[in-house]
C-alpha cells in the first residue's frame with residue numbers, strides 16, 4: 001500500500017480518514033482520539049496535584065477545582081480509557097478471529113464519531129466557561145443545584161458519547177458471534193477476544209441504564225422534569241442507583257479488556273500456552289455476570305439499611321474469587337516459562353502486584369462497616385487509582401508497545417520503553433500508595449485545599465511528586481513515538497518472534513483486507529500450532545484465493561453525528577434564547593436526513609479481485625511490502 | 627461484481643423442502659389457533675368475573691391471565707420469531723440474561739433496598 005499512499009495529496013488522505021469504515025483505521029482513530037483526551041485529563045490531574053501540593057494553596061479557586069476533578073474523572077473514564085481500549089479491540093479482535101472487518105463497518109465509524117463529538121461537546125464547556133462541577137458521578141441533588149450550563153454539557157456530551165459506546169459494543173458482539181474463521185470455536189478464541197466479547201456484552205446491558213439516567217437528568221435540567229427533585233415528588237437517590245447500576249459494570253468493562261491484553265502478553269513472552277484457559281474464560285464470564293449484582297457497594301453510607309448492605313457486601317466479596325482465579329492463572333503461566341522481559345512484559349509483571357493491591361482495598365471497602373470509615377476519603381481515591389491506573393492504564397501502555405509494530409509496522413524503542421515504564425510505575429506507586437494513609441488520617445476526597453498542621457503536608461507533597469514522575473514517563477513515551485515514526489524502520493509479520501495468535505501471521509500493518517485467504521483454525525494459539533508443526537507461515541488457508549467483498553467508505557456517520565452535536569446546543573440553550581429550539585429541531589432533522597440518505601442509498605461495496613490478491617501475494621513472496 | 631448463481635434442486639431435495647415447509651406451516655397454524663383460543667378464553671374469563679359467575683374470583687382470573695400472557699409471549703418468540711429454530715442459541719442467551727437482570731434488579735429494589 002505504501003507507494004500509493006505516499007503519492008496521495010493531504011486532502012485525499014484526510015478525506016480517506018474521515019470516511020473510513022476499515023476497522024484498522026477506526027482503531028487508530030480511537031487511539032488518537034483517546035490519546036488526545038488522555039493527555040487533556042492528564043493535564044487536569046497535574047493541576048489538581050499542583051493545587052494540593054501544599055496546605056492553604058490557592059493556585060486555583062475552589063470552583064475551578066471542582067471543574068477540574070469532574071472533568072478529569074469524566075474524561076479519563078469515558079473519553080480516554082474506554083476509547084483507547086476500543087482502539088485495541090477494533091484493530092486486534094477481528095485479526096484474532098480471522099475476520100476481514102467488523103460485522104457493521106458503517107456503525108463502527110458511527111460509533112467512533114459519536115465518541116469524538118460527545119467528547120468535543122463535553123470539553124467545549126471549558127471554552128464557554130461553564131464546566132461540569134458535580135463530580136464524575138454527578139449525584140442528582142448536587143447536579144440539579146449547579147448553576148450555569150456545566151452539568152448540561154455533561155448530560156448531553158455523555159449521552160452522545162455513550163450512544164457511540166453502545167454501538168461499538170453491539171458491533172463487537174455480532175462480529176465475534178458471526179465472523180469467526182472456520183475452526184475458530186468459542187473455546188479456541190484468544191483471551192483478548194473473549195474479554196472483548198464479555199466487556200461488549202456488559203456494555204449492552206450497562207449502557208442503557210446510563211442512557212436513561214442521563215435523559216432523566218437532561219429533562220430535569222433543561223425541560224422542567226422532576227425525576228430527581230424530591231420537593232416535586234421525585235427521588236434524588238434513584239440517580240445514584242441508576243448511575244451505579246451502570247457504573248460498577250463500567251469499571252469491569254474497563255478492566256476486562258485490560259485482563260485480555262495482559263493474557264496475550266504473558267503467553268507471548270513466557271512462550272507458553274495460557275495456564276487454565278477454560279478457567280480463565282469462565283472467570284471472565286462470571287465477573288461479567290456478578291458485576292451487575294454489586295452496584296450498591298457504592299452506596300453503603302446512603303442508608304439502605306443493614307439487610308441491603310449485608311447482601312451487597314457479600315456479593316462484592318464474591319467477585320474477588322474469579323479475579324483471584326485469574327491472578328493465579330497468570331502466575332502459573334509465567335511459572336516455568338522461558339521469559340523475555342520486554343517492555344510489554346514489564347508492564348504485565350508490574351500489573352500483578354499493583355492490581356492485587358487495588359483488589360484487596362476493594363474487598364476492604366466491600367466490608368460495609370469498614371466502608372463507613374473509608375467512604376469519601378482519600379482511601380477510595382487510592383483504591384480506584386490502583387485498579388484503574390495499576391490495571392487499565394498499565395494495560396494500555398503495555399498493549400501500545402505490544403501492538404505498535406502490528407499497527408504501524410515499526411518497533412517502539414525498547415530502552416525508551418523501559419525508561420517510560422520505570423518512571424510511570426514508580427510515579428504511580430509514589431502518587432497513590434501514600435493516599436491510603438491520607439484516607440486513614442482523615443483527608444476527605446474532592447477537597448479543594450486543606451489546612452496546615454493536620455499531618456497531611458508531607459504525604460500530599462510525596463503524592464504530587466509521584467504525579468510529576470508519571471508525567472515524565474508519558475513525555476518519554478511521546479518522544480519515543482516521535483523518534484520511531486521518524487526513523488521508520490520496517491518490521492516483519494511477527495516482530496516479537498513468539499506471536500501465537502492469527503494477527504502475528506499477517507504483515508505489519510496488514511493489508512486493508514487483512515487475510516489474503518480466510519485462515520483455518522486448528523486449535524488455541526493457532527499460529528503457534530502451525531509453526532510448531534513446521535508451517536512457518538503460521539496460516540493454513542481455509543479456501544482458495546478468491547474475490548473479496550469489501551465495504552465502501554462513507555461520510556454519512558460524520559454528518560449524522562454532527563446533527564446530534566448541533567441539536568445538543570439547541571437543547572442546552574432553548575430555555576433562555578429564541579434560537580435554541582430551532583437549532584434543536586434543525587440538528588435532529590439533519591441527523592434524520594442523514595439517516596434517510598443512508599437507508600435509501602444502495603451501496604453494495606466493492607470487490608477486490610483474485611488477480612489483485614495474487615499480485616499482492618507474489619509481491620510479498622519476493623520480499624516486498626504489501 | 628455480484629454474480630447471480632442458479633441452482634437447481636434435485637427432486638429429492640425438492641420433496642424434502644416441500645415436506646418441511648408443510649410441517650412448519652402446520653405448526654404455525656396450530657400455534658396461531660392456540661393463541662387465538664387463549665385470547666378468547668381470557669376475554670371470557672374477564673366477562674365471567676364481571677358477571678359474577680360462581681368460581682371466577684379475581685384470585686383465579688388474574689393469575690390465569692398472567693399465565694396465558696406468559697405462554698403467548700413464549701409462543702410468539704419461539705414459533706413466530708423462530709427462536710426454536712437452529713442458530714438462535716446466542717440470542718436466547720442474551721435475552722435470558724437481560725430478563726434475569728431485568729427481574730433481579732427491580733426485585734432487589736422492592737425487597738431489600740426500599741422497604
Ligand code: HEM
Nearest residue numbers: 251255297298316320359362363365366375376384387388
Ligand atoms: C477491577 C477493577 C476495579 C475498578 C476499575 C474499580 C473502580 C472503582 C471506582 C472508580 C470506585 C470509586 C467510586 C466513587 O466515586 O466513589 C470504586 C469504589 C469501590 N470499589 Fe472498586 N474497582 C475495581 C475493583 C474492585 C474490586 C475487585 C472490589 C471489591 C471486591 C471493588 C470494590 C469497591 C467498593 C466497595 C467501592 C466503594 C467505595 C466507596 O465509595 O465507599 N472494586 N471502585
Ligand SMILES: [Cu+2]
Nearest residue numbers: 248251297298
Ligand atoms: Cu463498584
